[in-house]
Amino acid sequence: MTGTHDTSTGTGVRTGRGTTPGDGGSTRPVLVRGVRPLGGDATDLLLADGIVAETGRGMTADGALVVDADGLVALPGLVDLHTHLREPGREDAETVESGSRAAALGGFTAVHAMANTDPVADTAGVVEQVWRMGRRTGLVDVRPVGAVTVGLRGEQLAELGAMADSAAAVRVFSDDGLCVSDAVLMRRALEYVKAFDGVVAQHSQEPRLTEAAQMHEGELSAVLGLRGWPAAAEEAIIARDVLIAGHVDSHLHVCHVSTAGSVEIIRWAKSRGVRVTAEVTPHHLLLTHEEVASFDPVFKVNPPLRTPEDVAAVREALADGTIDVVATDHAPHPAEDKDCEWDAAAAGTTGLETALSVVQQVMVETGLLDWAGVAERMSVRPAGIGRVAGHGRPIAAGEPANLVLVDPAARWRVDPGALATWGCNTAFQGSTLPGRVVATFLRGRPTVLDGELAEDAVGADTARSW
Amino acid sequence: MRHLLSAADLGRDQAVQVLDVAEQMAATQQREIKKLPTLRGRTVVNLFFEDSTRTRISFEAAAKRLSADVINFTARGSSVSKGESLKDTALTLEAMGADAVVVRHHAPGAPHRLATAGWTRGSVVNAGDGTHEHPTQALLDAFTLRRHLVGGTVPGAATGADLAGQRVVIAGDVLHSRVARSNVLLLHTLGAHVVLVAPPTLLPVGVEAWPCATSYDLDAVLEGAFGEPDAVMMLRVQRERQNAAFFPSAREYSRRYGLDVRRLGMLPRHTIVMHPGPMNRGLEISAAAADSARSTIVEQVSNGVAVRMAVLYLLLSGRKDPATGPVVTGGRTGGADGATRKDRRR
Numbered sequence: 035m036t037g038t039h040d041t042s043t044g045t046g047v048r049t050g051r052g053t054t055p056g057d058g059g060s061t062r063p064v065l066v067r068g069v070r071p072l073g074g075d076a077t078d079l080l081l082a083d084g085i086v087a088e089t090g091r092g093m094t095a096d097g098a099l100v101v102d103a104d105g106l107v108a109l110p111g112l113v114d115l116h117t118h119l120r121e122p123g124r125e126d127a128e129t130v131e132s133g134s135r136a137a138a139l140g141g142f143t144a145v146h147a148m149a150n151t152d153p154v155a156d157t158a159g160v161v162e163q164v165w166r167m168g169r170r171t172g173l174v175d176v177r178p179v180g181a182v183t184v185g186l187r188g189e190q191l192a193e194l195g196a197m198a199d200s201a202a203a204v205r206v207f208s209d210d211g212l213c214v215s216d217a218v219l220m221r222r223a224l225e226y227v228k229a230f231d232g233v234v235a236q237h238s239q240e241p242r243l244t245e246a247a248q249m250h251e252g253e254l255s256a257v258l259g260l261r262g263w264p265a266a267a268e269e270a271i272i273a274r275d276v277l278i279a280g281h282v283d284s285h286l287h288v289c290h291v292s293t294a295g296s297v298e299i300i301r302w303a304k305s306r307g308v309r310v311t312a313e314v315t316p317h318h319l320l321l322t323h324e325e326v327a328s329f330d331p332v333f334k335v336n337p338p339l340r341t342p343e344d345v346a347a348v349r350e351a352l353a354d355g356t357i358d359v360v361a362t363d364h365a366p367h368p369a370e371d372k373d374c375e376w377d378a379a380a381a382g383t384t385g386l387e388t389a390l391s392v393v394q395q396v397m398v399e400t401g402l403l404d405w406a407g408v409a410e411r412m413s414v415r416p417a418g419i420g421r422v423a424g425h426g427r428p429i430a431a432g433e434p435a436n437l438v439l440v441d442p443a444a445r446w447r448v449d450p451g452a453l454a455t456w457g458c459n460t461a462f463q464g465s466t467l468p469g470r471v472v473a474t475f476l477r478g479r480p481t482v483l484d485g486e487l488a489e490d491a492v493g494a495d496t497a498r499s500w
Numbered sequence: 501m502r503h504l505l506s507a508a509d510l511g512r513d514q515a516v517q518v519l520d521v522a523e524q525m526a527a528t529q530q531r532e533i534k535k536l537p538t539l540r541g542r543t544v545v546n547l548f549f550e551d552s553t554r555t556r557i558s559f560e561a562a563a564k565r566l567s568a569d570v571i572n573f574t575a576r577g578s579s580v581s582k583g584e585s586l587k588d589t590a591l592t593l594e595a596m597g598a599d600a601v602v603v604r605h606h607a608p609g610a611p612h613r614l615a616t617a618g619w620t621r622g623s624v625v626n627a628g629d630g631t632h633e634h635p636t637q638a639l640l641d642a643f644t645l646r647r648h649l650v651g652g653t654v655p656g657a658a659t660g661a662d663l664a665g666q667r668v669v670i671a672g673d674v675l676h677s678r679v680a681r682s683n684v685l686l687l688h689t690l691g692a693h694v695v696l697v698a699p700p701t702l703l704p705v706g707v708e709a710w711p712c713a714t715s716y717d718l719d720a721v722l723e724g725a726f727g728e729p730d731a732v733m734m735l736r737v738q739r740e741r742q743n744a745a746f747f748p749s750a751r752e753y754s755r756r757y758g759l760d761v762r763r764l765g766m767l768p769r770h771t772i773v774m775h776p777g778p779m780n781r782g783l784e785i786s787a788a789a790a791d792s793a794r795s796t797i798v799e800q801v802s803n804g805v806a807v808r809m810a811v812l813y814l815l816l817s818g819r820k821d822p823a824t825g826p827v828v829t830g831g832r833t834g835g836a837d838g839a840t841r842k843d844r845r846r
C-alpha cells in the first residue's frame with residue numbers, strides 16, 4: 035500500500051506547511067521511503083530546503099512527512115514545452131490556476147504557456163502577467179512562451195528581446211496555433227533569438243495547403259468527405275525551416291511532429307548538425323485517423339491524427355532520439371466548442387493529466403523506452419530546450435527537489451468529468467490507461483499527494499524568490 | 501435499420517429490399533389516390549441547414565404520401581456563424597416528438613453526429629452532408645439503373661434483382677461530390693462496376709482504396725476501356741472551381757470532360773444518361789445529352805419520391821412494430837458503431 039502519513043502528529047495525510055507560508059526554503063521536510071528513482075533500485079529520499087537533501091536506505095527524519103513509496107517510480111518533475119493555459123482571454127476554457135492543477139496532477143513541475151491568448155502574449159507586459167499568475171498559483175513553474183510576431187499575425191516581429199529581458203525571462207517563442215509561414219520572418223526570428231539563447235518553436239503548417247482542412251488527407255478523408263490536411267503541408271515547412279536554421283545556425287524547435295516524413299526530415303537535419311529539436315504529443319503517439327470515422331470532434335486536433343504508419347514512425351523516433359521530447363499540446367475547450375458538428379468544432383485535446391500514462395502505455399509497456407528514457411524525454415530534454423533552470427535534474431543529493439512519483443502498476447479509466455482541467459475535451463475519454471501519478475513535489479513541497487492535489491498547495495509558493 | 505447515414509449502411513439484401521419496396525411505392529403513385537395511411541400519426545422533420553428545395557420537396561412529398569405529419573425546419577448557419585447550433589436544434593425537434601429527422605447539412609458527418617450524440621431518439625436520414633454522402637440519391641439512382649438496365653423499363657420487372665455486372669461511368673467533380681461517394685458504395689454493394697472519370701484535381705487523394713476504377717480520360721472510358729458502359733452519370737461541376745485551380749477554365753473542362761454531342765454519339769445504343777441535378781448545361785452536360793431519349797434525368801426526380809417513401813417506411817414502420825411489415829435490421833452505423841460511441845461518452 036502506498037500512502038502518506040504524518041510522523042509528528044499521527045493525523046494521516048494532513049500536510050501542513052513547513053513554517054511560514056510561502057517560505058519555500060524551509061518547507062517541512064518530506065521523507066520518501068523505498069522509491070525507485072528512474073525505475074532503478076529502491077532508496078529513500080529526504081527532501082528538505084527545496085532540494086534532495088539525502089538519499090539512502092532506512093532513513094528517519096523527525097517531523098518529516100513520510101511518503102511510503104514502495105513500488106513507485108520517481109522521475110524528475112515533468113516539464114511540458116507546449117501547454118495552452120488560455121488565460122488571459124479564454125477563462126471559460128482554462129485558467130492559469132486550473133491548468134496548473136491539471137499539470138501538477140499529471141506530474142508536471144513546469145509548463146510552457148503558449149502565447150495564443152487574448153491579448154496575445156507578444157509583449158513583456160502580457161508574459162509577465164502570465165508568469166505572475168503562475169507564481170501566485172504556485173503549483174508548477176509557469177514559463178510563458180512569447181509570440182514570434184505581433185498578434186500572431188505573421189507580419190512583424192514581436193518585441194522578443196523585451197520578453198526575454200522581462201521578469202518572465204522568456205526563452206521559447208512561438209506563434210503556435212498558426213505557422214510563421216513567411217520564410218523571411220522565420221529566418222529573422224531564428225537569427226534574432228540567438229542574442230539571448232532563445233528558441234523558435236514552429237507550428238509547422240503550410241497555410242495554403244491546409245485551408246479549411248479537417249483531418250489527415252488520405253484514404254479515410256476521401257471516404258468521409260472531410261477536407262484533407264496533407265502530411266506534405268507539415269513536412270514542407272519543416273524542410274524549409276531546418277534549412278533556414280542550419281543556414282543561420284540557430285535553434286529551431288518543431289512542435290507536434292505528426293508524420294513519418296517529418297521524422298525523416300528531422301533525422302536528416304540532425305545528421306547534418308542542424309540545431310533542431312522536436313516534440314510529439316501523446317495523442318499522436320497513441321491515436322490514428324481511424325478515430326475520425328466516428329465524427330466525434332474530441333478527435334479533432336491540429337495537426338490531425340495520422341495513419342498507423344505515422345504513429346509507428348513517431349514512436350520509433352521518440353525512442354531513438356530523433357524526436358527529443360513529449361509535449362502535451364494541452365488544448366482545453368469549453369463543451370460547446372466540441373458539442374457540435376465536426377467542421378464547426380475547435381481543434382485540440384487536453385493532455386496534462388493523461389500524458390505520462392499514455393507514454394507509459396505506448397513507450398514503456400512496448401519496451402521502446404525505460405523509465406530513464408521517459409525522464410529524459412519528459413523532463414530533462416524539455417527543460418534543456420526551454421532553458422528551465424532547476425528542472426530535469428538528476429535525482430541525487432543536492433539537486434532541486436522537483437519530483438514526481440508514479441505507480442506504474444495502477445490502471446485508470448479516463449473520465450473527462452473527473453479531470454482537474456476545465457476543458458472537457460479529452461481524446462482519451464473512456465480509455466483505460468496504465469500508471470498513476472501519486473505525488474508531485476515542487477522544490478520539495480508536495481503539490482500532489484495520494485493522487486490528489488495537496489491541501490493548501492495552491493498559493494503556497496507565492497513569496498518564493500527565484 | 502435505425503438510421504440511414506451512409507450508403508455503406510446497406511448490405512446487398514437490404515439495398516435490394518429498399519428498391520423493391522420503392523417499386524411497390526411507385527406502383528401506388530400510379531393510382532388516382534396516391535396517399536397511403538402507413539405513417540399516420542408519425543412526425544417527419546425536414547431539417548435543412550442548406551438550401552435544397554429539390555431534395556426537401558422530394559422528402560416532403562414522400563412523407564405526406566405516407567400520411568406522416570411533416571415539419572419543415574430550415575435552419576440557417578451553424579455554431580460556426582453563431583446561429584442556432586445543431587445540438588440545440590436537435591433538442592428542439594426532440595421536444596416536438598420527431599420520429600424521423602431528415603437532415604441536410606453542409607458539414608460532413610452532421611447526420612452521423614445527430615444520430616449518435618444522444619440529442620434525438622428519432623431515426624436520422626442523411627439527405628446530403630457536405631461532401632460526404634447522399635444515400636437516398638444513390639438509392640434513387642440505383643432504382644433508375646435497375647429499372648432500365650435490368651427490368652427493361654417495365655415497373656416492378658426487376659424486383660429482387662441487383663445490378664450485378666452493370667457498368668456505370670460517373671464523370672465530374674468527384675472530390676466535392678456526396679453523390680459520387682454514396683453511389684460508389686451502393687452500386688458496388690449491388691454488384692455493379694463503377695468507373696470514376698475526372699481530372700486528377702477533382703479526384704480525392706485516397707480514391708485508390710474505393711471499390712471502383714478511375715480514369716482521367718473520358719473518351720477512352722466511353723470507347724470501352726473498362727468495357728461497354730451501360731450508364732453514364734454526369735456530376736455537377738461548379739464554375740467557381742476554376743478559381744481554386746481545379747481546372748484552368750470552364751471551356752477546357754467542358755472540352756475534356758463534358759458530355760457533348762460528339763461523346764453522346766459514342767455511346768452504345770442501350771446506354772442511359774443520368775445526372776443528379778441541378779445541371780450546368782453546356783459545362784458538364786450538353787442540352788443534347790440532357791434532353792435526349794437516353795436521358796433519365798426527369799425520371800430520376802419522380803423515382804426519388806418513391807425511394808424516399810420506401811426509406812421512411814422501412815425506418816418508421818419497422819421501428820414501431822418489428823413483427824409487421826418489412827423490417828430491415830443491422831445497419832452498420834446505427835448498430836455496432838452507435839453502441840461504441842455511447843460507450844465512449846460520459
Ligand SMILES: [Zn+2]
Nearest residue numbers: 210211237289
Ligand atoms: Zn500547434
